[in-house]
Amino acid sequence: MVFSSAISLLHHNERIPREEIEKYISKGIIAHLRKQGVLKESDTLSHITCQECNECLCEVESFDGGVRAYCETYNSFYDLPESYSQPSYKFDTNGFLSLLKEQFDIKGSTEKISTNFFNIGYLSTDHTHIFFSFDDDQNNHSQDIDRILGSNGKALIVVPFSASQYTYTGNRVRPVSLDSVGKFTSRAISWDKEEFEYIVESTFRSVEFTLHGELKHNGVILRDYASGTNQYAFLKTLFDSFGRTVTNETLFDNAKKTVPNFRYTSPSSFAEKTKSNICNKDKETKDIVEKIIVPASAAGSKKGYRMTNPQA
Numbered sequence: 298m299v300f301s302s303a304i305s306l307l308h309h310n311e312r313i314p315r316e317e318i319e320k321y322i323s324k325g326i327i328a329h330l331r332k333q334g335v336l337k338e339s340d341t342l343s344h345i346t347c348q349e350c351n352e353c354l355c356e357v358e359s360f361d362g363g364v365r366a367y368c369e370t371y372n373s374f375y376d377l378p379e380s381y382s383q384p385s386y387k388f389d390t391n392g393f394l395s396l397l398k399e400q401f402d403i404k405g406s407t408e409k410i411s412t413n414f415f416n417i418g419y420l421s422t423d424h425t426h427i428f429f430s431f432d433d434d435q436n437n438h439s440q441d442i443d444r445i446l447g448s449n450g451k452a453l454i455v456v457p458f459s460a461s462q463y464t465y466t467g468n469r470v471r472p473v474s475l476d477s478v479g480k481f482t483s484r485a486i487s488w489d490k491e492e493f494e495y496i497v498e499s500t501f502r503s504v505e506f507t508l509h510g511e512l513k514h515n516g517v518i519l520r521d522y523a524s525g526t527n528q529y530a531f532l533k534t535l536f537d538s539f540g541r542t543v544t545n546e547t548l549f550d551n552a553k554k555t556v557p558n559f560r561y562t563s564p565s566s567f568a569e570k571t572k573s574n575i576c577n578k579d580k581e582t583k584d585i586v587e588k589i590i591v592p593a594s595a596a597g598s599k600k601g602y603r604m605t606n607p608q609a
Contacts, residue, residue: 298322300486301457301475307336307388308413308431308457314378314385325484327386333396333486339387349375357381390415394429397455400488401478403427414438416445422608425497426452433458435465442470451501471500498540503606504589506536512575514589514607519582520575530555531571535590535604542593544601545569565600572602 298306298321306321307313318327330336347355347368355366357377364377394407394417405418413431420427426445435442435454446452451469455478456462463472478493479486505513510529512520522528530552535543548571549564561567576586588607595601 299476300480303481304393304475305431305457308390308393310388313388314381314383316383318386323481323483326481326486329485333392335389335392335396337387337389339385345381348377349373396486397429397479398427401427401490401493410438410441414441416441420497423497423501423606424450425501426450428452428454430454430456430463433462433464435463435470439466453497453500495540498605501606502539504536504539504604506532506604512586512589514585519586519589520578525555525557527552527556527559527561527567527571528575531568531575532604535602539604542595542601542603544595544599546599548601568600568602 303322303326307318322330327336331338344354344356345366347353347366347370349368350370353369355368357364357366359382362376363379364381365374366377366381367374391407391409394415397403398407398417402420403418404421407418408416410416411432414437415429417427417429419425428442430438432438433456442452446469452471454463454465454470454472455475456472457475460472460474460477465472473496477489477496479488481487503515505511507513508524510522510524510526510532511518512522512532520528520532522532531548534548534551545564545568549561549567552561552567552571553559561570572590575590576583579586585607589604591603591605593601593603
């Protein structure tokens with residue numbers, strides 16, 4: 298079972314018999330979740346939501362013939378699998394959300410808005426709010442979202458299913474699938490912090506580089522270069538990979554293909570000098586341009602640059 302589906306299953310079933318959960322999640326993952334305090338052993342199930350009427354809370358009891366539950370609505374017993382007499386696991390939703398917040402540096406306290414919707418905090422870099430929803434429709438919580446975001450806020454809503462399944466309106470809220478930033482390995486959860494940061498940066502961009510060669514921030518033109526120049530090729534390559542590190546070699550190769558009479562022979566020399574030229578073109582806007590084009594390292598410690606939203 299994929300990561301998001303497993304988390305959704307655990308959340309929607311407060312207590313799951315050990316035999317049942319081991320059908321969907323490996324023992325190695327169960328051990329990891331227990332170590333993280335997200336999954337806890339519980340006593341034998343005493344009550345369950347009725348499987349006959351789906352309304353009343355049924356008491357589970359063992360008898361000579363096996364295990365059964367009593368439905369108050371229909372005033373009758375019905376049989377349950379033997380697994381319901383076994384020890385069970387209890388999922389700690391708040392513990393899981395705390396783990397997620399720790400991995401992605403999400404600040405602030407967690408607010409439980411409903412059984413399936415949580416305000417888990419914000420990012421200190423740009424104060425993007427982060428929600429977690431087990432519900433697939435934002436409109437069920439629109440008033441709470443508006444209250445928290447105010448007039449100018451923006452938010453990502455992490456969901457344990459495909460982001461395309463989430464119903465939302467407006468430009469201030471975007472869904473993010475849990476599977477895009479985390480997955481099960483053989484014995485643990487692997488969190489992808491780099492991908493999370495990329496999603497945050499690319500979803501609400503304040504920076505734009507146009508086909509006409511204009512580098513803009515919040516609609517204000519900071520730099521303007523003609524196509525076919527080193528600066529245009531450099532900025533276009535960075536913008537096409539907004540939020541991700543682009544190596545000096547890639548910047549060099551792309552410019553070599555598009556710039557007439559390209560004279561550089563060293564990737565590092567091209568990248569460093571072109572970046573310096575762009576930043577130093579105007580002293581009044583130099584600081585903000587330097588926050589947009591930042592030094593970065595790719596896999597294998599290869600040096601490069603990254604285009605990003607400037608932080609205060």
